[in-house]
Amino acid sequence: MAKDFYGDLRLGILGGGQLGRMLIQDAINYNVNIHVLDPDQNAPCKKLCNHFEVGSLSDFDTVYNFGRDLDMITIEIEKVNVDALEKLEDEGVLVYPQSRVIRLIQDKGLQKQFFKQNDIPTAPFHFVSAHEGLKQIEWNFPYIQKLRKDGYDGKGVKKITSDADVSAAFTEPSIVEEMVDFEKEIAVIVARNDAGDVSTFPMVEMEFNPEANLVEFLISPSTFSIEIQQRAEEIAKKIANDLQIVGLLAVEMFLTKTGEILVNELAPRPHNSGHQTIEGNITSQFNQHLRAIFNLPLGNTATRDHAVMINVLGEDGYDGLAKYEGVEDILSLEGVFVHLYGKKFTKPFRKMGHVCIINKDRETAIKNARYVQSTLKVKA
Amino acid sequence: MAKDFYGDLRLGILGGGQLGRMLIQDAINYNVNIHVLDPDQNAPCKKLCNHFEVGSLSDFDTVYNFGRDLDMITIEIEKVNVDALEKLEDEGVLVYPQSRVIRLIQDKGLQKQFFKQNDIPTAPFHFVSAHEGLKQIEWNFPYIQKLRKDGYDGKGVKKITSDADVSAAFTEPSIVEEMVDFEKEIAVIVARNDAGDVSTFPMVEMEFNPEANLVEFLISPSTFSIEIQQRAEEIAKKIANDLQIVGLLAVEMFLTKTGEILVNELAPRPHNSGHQTIEGNITSQFNQHLRAIFNLPLGNTATRDHAVMINVLGEDGYDGLAKYEGVEDILSLEGVFVHLYGKKFTKPFRKMGHVCIINKDRETAIKNARYVQSTLKVKA
Numbered sequence: 057m058a059k060d061f062y063g064d065l066r067l068g069i070l071g072g073g074q075l076g077r078m079l080i081q082d083a084i085n086y087n088v089n090i091h092v093l094d095p096d097q098n099a100p101c102k103k104l105c106n107h108f109e110v111g112s113l114s115d116f117d118t119v120y121n122f123g124r125d126l127d128m129i130t131i132e133i134e135k136v137n138v139d140a141l142e143k144l145e146d147e148g149v150l151v152y153p154q155s156r157v158i159r160l161i162q163d164k165g166l167q168k169q170f171f172k173q174n175d176i177p178t179a180p181f182h183f184v185s186a187h188e189g190l191k192q193i194e195w196n197f198p199y200i201q202k203l204r205k206d207g208y209d210g211k212g213v214k215k216i217t218s219d220a221d222v223s224a225a226f227t228e229p230s231i232v233e234e235m236v237d238f239e240k241e242i243a244v245i246v247a248r249n250d251a252g253d254v255s256t257f258p259m260v261e262m263e264f265n266p267e268a269n270l271v272e273f274l275i276s277p278s279t280f281s282i283e284i285q286q287r288a289e290e291i292a293k294k295i296a297n298d299l300q301i302v303g304l305l306a307v308e309m310f311l312t313k314t315g316e317i318l319v320n321e322l323a324p325r326p327h328n329s330g331h332q333t334i335e336g337n338i339t340s341q342f343n344q345h346l347r348a349i350f351n352l353p354l355g356n357t358a359t360r361d362h363a364v365m366i367n368v369l370g371e372d373g374y375d376g377l378a379k380y381e382g383v384e385d386i387l388s389l390e391g392v393f394v395h396l397y398g399k400k401f402t403k404p405f406r407k408m409g410h411v412c413i414i415n416k417d418r419e420t421a422i423k424n425a426r427y428v429q430s431t432l433k434v435k436a
Numbered sequence: 437m438a439k440d441f442y443g444d445l446r447l448g449i450l451g452g453g454q455l456g457r458m459l460i461q462d463a464i465n466y467n468v469n470i471h472v473l474d475p476d477q478n479a480p481c482k483k484l485c486n487h488f489e490v491g492s493l494s495d496f497d498t499v500y501n502f503g504r505d506l507d508m509i510t511i512e513i514e515k516v517n518v519d520a521l522e523k524l525e526d527e528g529v530l531v532y533p534q535s536r537v538i539r540l541i542q543d544k545g546l547q548k549q550f551f552k553q554n555d556i557p558t559a560p561f562h563f564v565s566a567h568e569g570l571k572q573i574e575w576n577f578p579y580i581q582k583l584r585k586d587g588y589d590g591k592g593v594k595k596i597t598s599d600a601d602v603s604a605a606f607t608e609p610s611i612v613e614e615m616v617d618f619e620k621e622i623a624v625i626v627a628r629n630d631a632g633d634v635s636t637f638p639m640v641e642m643e644f645n646p647e648a649n650l651v652e653f654l655i656s657p658s659t660f661s662i663e664i665q666q667r668a669e670e671i672a673k674k675i676a677n678d679l680q681i682v683g684l685l686a687v688e689m690f691l692t693k694t695g696e697i698l699v700n701e702l703a704p705r706p707h708n709s710g711h712q713t714i715e716g717n718i719t720s721q722f723n724q725h726l727r728a729i730f731n732l733p734l735g736n737t738a739t740r741d742h743a744v745m746i747n748v749l750g751e752d753g754y755d756g757l758a759k760y761e762g763v764e765d766i767l768s769l770e771g772v773f774v775h776l777y778g779k780k781f782t783k784p785f786r787k788m789g790h791v792c793i794i795n796k797d798r799e800t801a802i803k804n805a806r807y808v809q810s811t812l813k814v815k816a
Contacts, residue, residue, distance in 0.1 A: 061760045061776055081461050084484065087776045104464065106483045338771055338794070353768040360740060379440045388733040391718055396441055396467040414718070 063087040066106075068126040070113055072099030074397040074407065075132035075326045078334070080104045082342040086350070093122045100398040116140045123149055130303065130349055131325055134162050135206055152302040152349040153324040160299070161322050165204040165231050171319055174298045176291065178319045179310075184230045190222045193232050200233045201225055236318055238310035242278065243329035244292035245306050245341055247348045254296050255344070255354040256289040257337060260329055265369070267405075273425065274365040276332045279418070280311065288317055295322065304345040306330065328367065328410075335393050335412045336363030361391070361414040364425035368409035368432060370402035376436030378402035386428045391415050394432075401436075408434045443467040446486075448506040450493050452479030454777040454787065455512035455706045458714070460484045462722040466730070473502045480778040496520045503529055510683065510729055511705055514542050515586055532729040533683040533704040540679070541702050545584040545611050551699055554678045556671065558699045559690075564610045570602045573612050580613045581605055616698055618690035622658065623709035624672035625686050625721055627728045634676050635724070635734040636669040637717060640709055645749070647785075653805065654745040656712045659798070660691065668697055675702065684725040686710065708747065708790075715773050715792045716743025741771070741794040744805035748789040748812060750782035756816030758782035766808045771795050774812075781816075788814045 065088055069076045072094030080090055080101060090105040097110045111118040113133065119140035123129050128150040129141065141155035160166045171178040184190060190201065203212035203226050216222060216232070241262040248254045259280070263273035278285055292307040299305070306327030308320040330341035339347075339355025347354050370378070378401060386392050396409040411428050415421035445468055449456045452474030460470055460481060470485040477490045491498040493513065499520035503509050508530040509521065521535035540546045551558040564570060570581065583592035583606050596602060596612070621644065625637040639660070643653035658665055672687040679685070686707030688700045710721035719727075719735030727734050750758070758781060766772050776789040791808050795801035 061763060062758045063778060063780055077464065081464055084457065084461055084778070085773075085775045087778050090483075103470075103486045104484055347767065352764055355767070356770040378442045380442065383441060384732055387727065387735070390736040393465075395465045398443060398464070398467050400443055 061087045063089055065089060065128070066091060066126045068093065068123055068129040069101070069105075069132055070119065070122075070129065070136045071132035072096070072101035072105075072108065073132060074100050074395075074409075076101045077104065077397060078331075078395070079130075079132065079326060079342045079345065082340065083346055086346060088346075091122070091126060093119070098400055113137065120144060123151075128152065128349065130345070131158065133208075134158055134324065135208070138162065150349075153305075154300075154302060157299050157301050157324050161324050163204050164202050164207065164321065165229070167322060168231055168233075170298075174294070176295060176298075176319055177317060179233045179236050181231045181233045184232055186227055186229050189227060190216065190225045190232065195232070195234070197221075198235050200235055201230050202233065204229045204231060236310045236320075237313055238318075239313045240280070240311045241308065241320070242280075242288055242311050242317075243306060243308045243327070244288050245304060245327060245330045245333075245344075246289075246292040246296045247304050247344045247354050248296040248301050249348045249354060250302050250351040253354050254293050255357055256292050257330060257333060257341065257344075257357040258359055259285045259288045260332070262329060265367075265405075267372075272367055272369075273429070274329055274332060275418075275422070276336050276363045276365070277359045284311065284315070284317070291317060291319060295319070302351075303348050304330075304341060328407075331395070331410050332363040332365035332412050333357070334395075335391075335414050336361055361416060362418040362421045364413045364421045366411045366413070366425055366429050367407055368396070368411060368434060370404055370406040370408055370434050372404040374434070374436040375403045376401060378408060379435050380408075381433040381435060382431040385431050386411065389413070389424050389427065391421075392424065392428060402434045441467045443469055445469060445508070446471060446506045448473065448503055448509040449481070449485075449512055450499065450502075450509065450516045451512035452476070452481035452485075452488065453512055454480050454775075454789075456481045457484065457777060458711075458775070459510075459512065459706060459722045459725065462720065463726055466726060468726075471502070471506060473499070478780055493517065500524060503531075508532065508729065510725070511538065513588075514538055514704065515588070518542065530729075533681050533685075537679050537681050537704050541704050543584050544582050544587065544701065545609070547702060548611055548613075550678075554674070556675060556678075556699055557697060559613045559616050561611045561613045564612055566607055566609050569607060570596065570605045570612065575612070575614070577601075578615050580615055581610050582613065584609045584611060616690045616700075617693055618698075619693045620660075620691045621688065621700070622660075622668055622691050622697075623686060623688045623707070624668050625684060625707060625710045625713075625724075626669075626672040626676045627684050627724045627734050628676040628681050629728045629734060630682050630731040633734050634673050635737055636672050637710060637713060637721065637724075637737045638739055639665045639668045640712070642709060645747075645785075647752075652747055652749070653809070654709055654712055655798075655802070656716050656743045656745070657739045664691065664695070664697070671697060671699060675699070682731075683728050684710075684721060708787075711775070711790050712743040712745035712792050713737075714775075715771075715794050716741055716745075741796060742798040742801040744793045744801045746791045746793070746805055746809050747787055748776070748791060748814060750784055750786040750788055750814045752784045754814070754816040755783045756781060758788060759815050760788075761813040761815060762811040765811050766791065769793070769804050769807065771801075772804065772808060782814045 068091045072092040077100040091107040119137040123144045198217040245257040258277040260276040265272035306323040334340040391414040393412045448471045452472040457480040471487040499517040503524045578597040621642040638657040640656040645652035686703040714720040771794040773792045
């Protein structure tokens with residue numbers, strides 16, 4: 057990796073959405089020449105990079121041709137053509153995370169197998185073939201069916217509670233999982249660079265919006281015991297080491313009511329559960345991802361303040377040119393940081409931005425976050 | 437001002453250098469459509485905006501035509517065609533800071549007169565006409581001659597210590613000032629929005645590089661007494677109110693050996709003396725400038741940690757394609773943030789970037805800053 061930082065390192069990002077956008081906001085500080093590939097000609101990164109190309113992330117030729125003149129490629133979404141990335145790696149392009157890591161994580165079945173093989177705690181599961189479907193499953197309701205591929209943001213996941221659900225189940229290859237009776241969803245983001253340095257961000261707690269099935273409210277740092285936090289961080293470090301990943305890895309976990317930690321799933325990139333690190337921690341997840349892929353020393357991940365992160369979702373019932381209500385009101389509170397993602401059109405529950413609320417006092421941060429949540433609206 | 441933030445607010449920035457670049461890094465969070473005018477086709481903002489135009493900032497037609505389809509214009513450099521801005525204001529474009537403020541600040545003579553008329557403490561001065569030159573001055577050496585217009589970063593300033601200096605003095609319209617026997621150069625950045633809200637950042641202390649005559653080392657917050665800090669902040673607030681400026685105003689001051697505060701000069705925009713606010717304060721100067729010009733509530737300016745800011749200057753003796761040495765080494769320290777400005781070519785003392793070092797402990801921050809200063813080099 058060239059570390060002269062004179063602007064001729066060409067970094068490609070597969071995906072031009074908000075994660076790419078926030079990565080670019082930080083990469084600007086390192087004089088990196090950014091190339092972005094995204095199928096949407098209005099993608100959030102479009103006007104913020106040296107070269108923007110409209111094209112399919114799943115198409116071999118498109119990804120291969122996009123990458124062949126680049127020095128390094130990273131992703132902001134897992135659903136990309138991995139064969140093209142593998143060929144680019146063979147030809148000397150640095151691909152971080154590595155194509156084999158993306159290939160494994162793209163498939164929730166392979167992820168689960170990997171957990172099992174490496175003694176990483178996870179909920180019991182079975183594979184479901186497209187042919188046999190749920191017929192072969194003899195578990196009691198309820199349980200969870202997840203598509204092996206292409207699920208994201210709650211899509212591709214079904215709760216199976218009745219015979220009617222079985223009939224309406226996914227017919228593509230999937231896994232079924234025992235439903236975890238969890239106390240809290242937690243996450244740890246871990247980074248690993250090529251030198252093998254590994255560093256975790258402090259564990260965070262998530263609150264989901266059950267209707268949209270999206271992270272809606274994230275609190276950092278966690279107030280669970282140090283023992284639980286350390287256990288979660290050790291699991292994340294073990295996974296990063298077992299995978300030998302270069303880059304950032306988000307590890308989503310369940311903390312069960314009996315105090316067990318079970319890994320839910322992985323994302324090999326900056327993640328929604330780390331947005332609060334921009335203002336809440338010394339190093340942001342985006343800066344850490346850059347440090348990891350550039351093989352620089354990893355940054356200090358300590359929290360600077362209590363932080364609450366809220367996803368700004370398109371209001372239900374509105375579809376069209378986005379308008380934001382309440383920005384002025386929420387900015388009158390102290391420690392409120394608005395991040396809009398530059399998406400022209402809103403639709404119900406679309407992620408349009410996020411807001412981070414920091415405070416020296418945890419309860420004040422949560423109170424202010426509730427105000428932000430009830431005040432900021434995206435309509436059309 | 438439209439506050440829907442759906443991306444059709446067109447904000448023009450006159451100047452596409454590092455200040456514009458850092459302003460854009462923050463403006464991305466508000467979905468602002470950015471247009472940039474700069475004479476340099478390789479300007480640091482070039483690839484980060486919706487529209488980049490190469491053109492003279494001093495030319496009436498260029499500035500007028502650039503601005504006529506925009507909703508709002510701001511500046512990152514004072515040396516712009518103010519007549520064009522005045523015409524644009526007359527035609528309904530919002531220009532912040534206002535053209536009359538820029539006109540006054542462009543001329544160090546008018547600045548000094550303004551200080552005098554408004555009882556703002558400043559060093560005694562005289563106007564020097566192009567015709568008469570320094571002949572009319574009867575002060576004892578040494579004193580300072582400053583060009584009324586176009587001085588920046590130490591250029592356009594001469595110390596007059598002898599008759600030989602008098603002969604070599606500037607022949608353009610200028611002012612001469614008594615030399616201030618100062619203890620420390622200090623600065624306060626103040627913001628004012630259109631609603632009339634005014635907010636200052638905590639006072640900072642500056643160390644100059646005498647060779648390059650540039651801010652080289654900045655320490656925040658100051659350790660001078662609260663009384664001195666409050667006095668400096670009150671002066672900055674008074675100037676912002678007297679000017680009725682909308683936007684950010686950097687107020688550079690001398691703290692004399694007798695404890696007096698004298699205003700040196702003003703900059704109506706984000707300023708080198710506020711770069712440490714990105715990591716060191718709750719609200720950054722760039723975010724505050726956007727809040728001010730968008731007439732949003734001003735942000736909390738409190739310091740989060742001790743911060744030291746170092747300008748990264750092109751190494752003496754090197755001219756050409758910039759290469760950075762030591763980035764990896766300095767990033768192994770905790771709390772070190774590198775900001776490179778995307779300038780392709782280095783030359784002696786050119787501002788190529790800055791580094792901010794934060795720490796809970798002031799002495800550690802200073803010690804780490806010294807290490808950064810001796811380690812990070814820009815060569816060619």
